[in-house]
Amino acid sequence: NGVTVGFIGLGIMGAPMAHNVLKAGFPLVVFDLMEEAMAPLVAAGATAGSSPRSVAEAADVVLLCLPDSGDVQAALAGPNGVFEGVNPGQILVDMSSISPVVARELAAAAAARDVVLLDAPVSGGQAGAVAGTLSIMVGGDAQALEQVKPILQAMGKTIVHVGGPGAGQVAKVCNQIVIAVTIEAVAEALVLAARAGVDPALVREALLGGYAYSRVLEGHGERFLQHHFEPGFKTRLQVKDLNIALETGRSYGVPLLGTALVHQLYMSLMARGKGEADHAILVTLLEELAGQ
Numbered sequence: 243n244g245v246t247v248g249f250i251g252l253g254i255m256g257a258p259m260a261h262n263v264l265k266a267g268f269p270l271v272v273f274d275l276m277e278e279a280m281a282p283l284v285a286a287g288a289t290a291g292s293s294p295r296s297v298a299e300a301a302d303v304v305l306l307c308l309p310d311s312g313d314v315q316a317a318l319a320g321p322n323g324v325f326e327g328v329n330p331g332q333i334l335v336d337m338s339s340i341s342p343v344v345a346r347e348l349a350a351a352a353a354a355r356d357v358v359l360l361d362a363p364v365s366g367g368q369a370g371a372v373a374g375t376l377s378i379m380v381g382g383d384a385q386a387l388e389q390v391k392p393i394l395q396a397m398g399k400t401i402v403h404v405g406g407p408g409a410g411q412v413a414k415v416c417n418q419i420v421i422a423v424t425i426e427a428v429a430e431a432l433v434l435a436a437r438a439g440v441d442p443a444l445v446r447e448a449l450l451g452g453y454a455y456s457r458v459l460e461g462h463g464e465r466f467l468q469h470h471f472e473p474g475f476k477t478r479l480q481v482k483d484l485n486i487a488l489e490t491g492r493s494y495g496v497p498l499l500g501t502a503l504v505h506q507l508y509m510s511l512m513a514r515g516k517g518e519a520d521h522a523i524l525v526t527l528l529e530e531l532a533g534q
C-alpha cells in the first residue's frame with residue numbers, strides 16, 4: 243500500500259488502532275510523548291518519529307488519538323507540531339474526543355495552510371479498538387473522508403459522515419451523554435437489587451434478555467459486579483467528555499439534566515482521587531450512598 247500513515251497518541255485506544263492500520267498494510271510512522279508507548283509498534287514494523295512535525299513530514303495522512311483539546315492543539319499547532327511539517331493537500335484526522343469549538347478552530351487553522359483536518363472521534367471502547375470494529379463519527383470535508391476511508395476501515399466498521407467541521411465531535415458528545423447516563427441508571431438499579439436482597443448478577447442476566455438490554459448493562463454491569471476498575475475508559479476522560487457536553491449544551495441553550503447530575507457524581511470521584519480508574523467505578527459511590 244503506497245499511502246504512508248502517521249499516528250500520534252498511542253494510549254489505550256491509539257495503540258490498538260495503530261496496530262490495525264499496520265496490519266492492513268499501510269507503512270506507519272508513530273509518535274507518543276512516552277517513548278515506551280512506541281516500542282511495541284516499532285517491534286511490529288512501524289517507524290518511530292521524533293515529534294508531531296516529523297510525523298507530518300514522513301506521512302501522507304496523519305491520525306491523532308490524544309486525551310484532550312489542549313493536547314490536540316499542542317500536537318497540531320504547538321512548537322514542532324504537525325502544522326510545521328505539513329504539505330498542501332495533506333489530510334489530518336483527529337480521532338480524539340475534544341471540544342467541537344476547538345475542533346472547528348483547528349480545522350480553520352489547517353485550511354489556512356491548505357490542509358484538511360477531519361474530526362473523527364470513535365466509540366466502541368478498547369475492545370472495539372482491538373477488534374477494529376469502532377464506530378467513527380466524522381465531521382469535515384466529504385471528499386477528504388472518501389480519500390482516507392480505506393485507512394479508517396482498518397479501525398472501524400461503522401463510518402458515518404455526520405456533517406461539516408466539528409459535527410463528528412457533536413455526535414461524540416451525544417454518544418457520551420447516552421453512555422454516562424446509562425451507566426448511572428444501570429449502577430443504581432443493581433445497587434437497589436443488592437440492597438433489596440436480590441442477587442444483582444441474576445437481575446443483570448434477566449434484564450439482558452429484555453428491553454433494558456444495553457452494551458453498558460452487559461460490559462459495565464459485569465464490571466460493577468466484579469468491582470473491576472482497571473481502565474478501559476478513565477474517569478478523568480469521562481469528566482472531560484461531560485464537561486464538553488455541558489459546554490455544548492450551554493452554547494446552544496439546551497438543558498442537559500441527566501448529564502449535569504452524572505457530571506457531579508464523576509466530579510466527586512475525581513475529588514476522591516479516582517481519575518485513573520475505569521468510569522465503571524461510579525457504582526462504588528452509589529453503593530456508599532445506599533449505605534452498602
Ligand code: NAD
Binds near residue numbers: 310337
Ligand atoms: P490514554 O490516556 O490511554 O492515551 C493517550 C496517549 O496520548 C498517551 O499514550 C499519552 O502519552 C499520549 N499523549 C498525550 N499528549 C500527547 C502529545 N501532545 N503528543 C503525543 N502523545 C501524547 O487515552 P485513551 O483512552 O487512548 O483516549 C484517547 C482519546 O480517545 C481520548 O480523547 C478519549 O476520550 C477517546 N476515547 C477513549 C475511549 C476508551 O475507551 N478508552 C473510547 C472512545 C474514545
